[in-house]
Amino acid sequence: MQYRNNFNSTMLDKELFSAIVKEKEERGYYNLPFKDTTAFKEYAATVKQNNVVVIGIGGSTLGTYAIYQFLKHSKELTKELFFLETTDPIDIQSKMKNIDVEDTLFIVISKSGTTLETVALFKYVNSLVKCDKHNTVVITENDSKLNTYAQANGMKMFEIPKNVGGRFSVLSAVGLLPLAIVGIDIDTLLRGAKNVHDSFFEESDLEQNDDSLSIKKRVLKKARFFAEYKNSFNINVVFSYSSRLEGFNKWYIQLWGESLGKLDINSTHQGLTPVGIIGPVDQHSFLQLIIEGRRDKTVTFIKVNDFHCDLSVPDITLKGLEELDYINNIKFSSLINEQADATIEAICSLNDIPCDVMNIDDISEYSIAGLMYEYELLTSLTAKLLQINCYNQPGVESGKKILKEKLLKGQ
């Protein structure tokens, strides 16, 4: 008998780890925590404008927005950051109405350099204000046509390395430059990511056995679970207990959906569907579906240990509502975390909904960057186990081609 097969048995942890170490040699995002930030900080120090508008879409904005939205009310930021990212005319108009274009730095971001939405929006901005080297900076690939434009106009350009994909680019110039300009500590961002990097790549604890999982062990374990149960649990809910994580949720949805929705090596459609919800608001919405709905979801809770905020429910009795006086004097930060714990307990007690809980320390650069870097690792690991290419997005090309034909025909 001759026998051939393309069955691929599941990799052991050691094999999986080795595959990632090998991938790290060619995929740039893994090493972004070691980036020299001098150029970003030097440029940031020269910016005089009070507003910063990022023109970009998808991977060019989601990560930056996630970090900015997480931190903006907890830090004394020096400038305000806006994002122009859609072709919706009312959205464009309403955003520009609130921005003094004469006092604005424009950061045009496109990896390919020819993203349709980005160029359309930048042309529109050009009709409102003269864009030159004094108010415009460009972030793109070295050999892109957007860089040709920047050079022709003497504009400063920061590079996106070829081997860093858009949705993995938040710790490159894409995120670091605008964040540095508005006053976010980008060195601490990188330290937060580096901590996760080191735990994953440098600790050799795969054989240890303790209850509190190291970062390395938990991402390996989670990736394995998501891949092995991909058919039973095809939906992965991130349930973040802070409105400060709404941007993170959106970034997660792109990272997870666009990286893992692929044809695998056997040309089979793979794909885990990301859902991002916010507590306690979505206790009054999506939670019912988790608790009583079909058992097709995993749930990852994210809690913030310390909000650095003492706001409390005041000791006030409202006539008729005395029965609720038990919430008096509770800090809102305790209340939201107790709400999270109660929901976690309710879900865990059902015993048939896979869930885990991530506690991040606080609202800080260090915490958010660590969380994001861990999710990037988790995505890469899961993709390896699903035997798909994590870093491309071939599915979106056909729509782009159809659009171009339509528009050319309409001319």
Added chain:
Amino acid sequence: MQYRNNFNSTMLDKELFSAIVKEKEERGYYNLPFKDTTAFKEYAATVKQNNVVVIGIGGSTLGTYAIYQFLKHSKELTKELFFLETTDPIDIQSKMKNIDVEDTLFIVISKSGTTLETVALFKYVNSLVKCDKHNTVVITENDSKLNTYAQANGMKMFEIPKNVGGRFSVLSAVGLLPLAIVGIDIDTLLRGAKNVHDSFFEESDLEQNDDSLSIKKRVLKKARFFAEYKNSFNINVVFSYSSRLEGFNKWYIQLWGESLGKLDINSTHQGLTPVGIIGPVDQHSFLQLIIEGRRDKTVTFIKVNDFHCDLSVPDITLKGLEELDYINNIKFSSLINEQADATIEAICSLNDIPCDVMNIDDISEYSIAGLMYEYELLTSLTAKLLQINCYNQPGVESGKKILKEKLLKGQ
């Protein structure tokens, strides 16, 4: 042989329709389009404050926010509307920082009257400003403790009927009062919903056969598809091509998730997972997952025919980017709709992703209310076919109980 069974074969369209007509006798939401709006308009005319803050969560805010966010940049509104809905301390602080509480009307909304988040937030507001009949109005059930409070303080109260559930309440006082106060035409809202109501309940075209489906036929057909293919397609994506529909998407997620995530009459977990995404932004995120990912999703596109906005891509050539000059002079409203059409064509050409396209006329009260009422009908119909109770949410009670015990213990 004796034979007993609880097999329930699928209802015919006529039977399904009859079941809904019967349900309409007891469920209040169906008849909200016929509501007399005089009291809301009269109260609205008396409001002097420039800011309106709705304090509520879930069904008390999502529908109002959906309509307000849809219309606010296209209408000359007289006041600004804010929503206090979460216990996240940083969210509370950052929102209140921008509101002059002395120039604010507070609308406290809770159907049960004892929603924990709402009462906690209202207590907090009480510590900032004296709340009395001059600046506070209450929307709740007639016999709730929040109404006791309102009466004790001589405050105006508007009623939520017992038989109108929170997530179906947008066309009751819950939505109509705040929307009327900020200057939205609530009579036109109701007319938009009534148009859908009449098409569904009064047209007798079930037997007709034409290509352009009437509202009645399309909601029946869609509900049947969602129910019959619930196991193959357990995810229902709404892909809205306008940032103005972001609030609608959130409202849809609550309506669909909380109504359909239930144990059915055979105690089996049922549940269709709603996902809301926005075009063109999510062409750069979730679209890859739709195109190449697992075939577990239906997709409903929503397009806006007329944005009433002439904003165009200016006729500007950028050196190096000349190849993109084919987008010059295109109206952004045409561009976004061409983008939608290209994505629709790309997905339809695959032939194995069920999808449909809804075109709403414009950014108006009439359009958004019709869309929302149609979605409510669709939800009720799908629930009937799934043999579940569309209107309760028993799954969230256990978490509430655990929370109360935790908080009482902590005192």
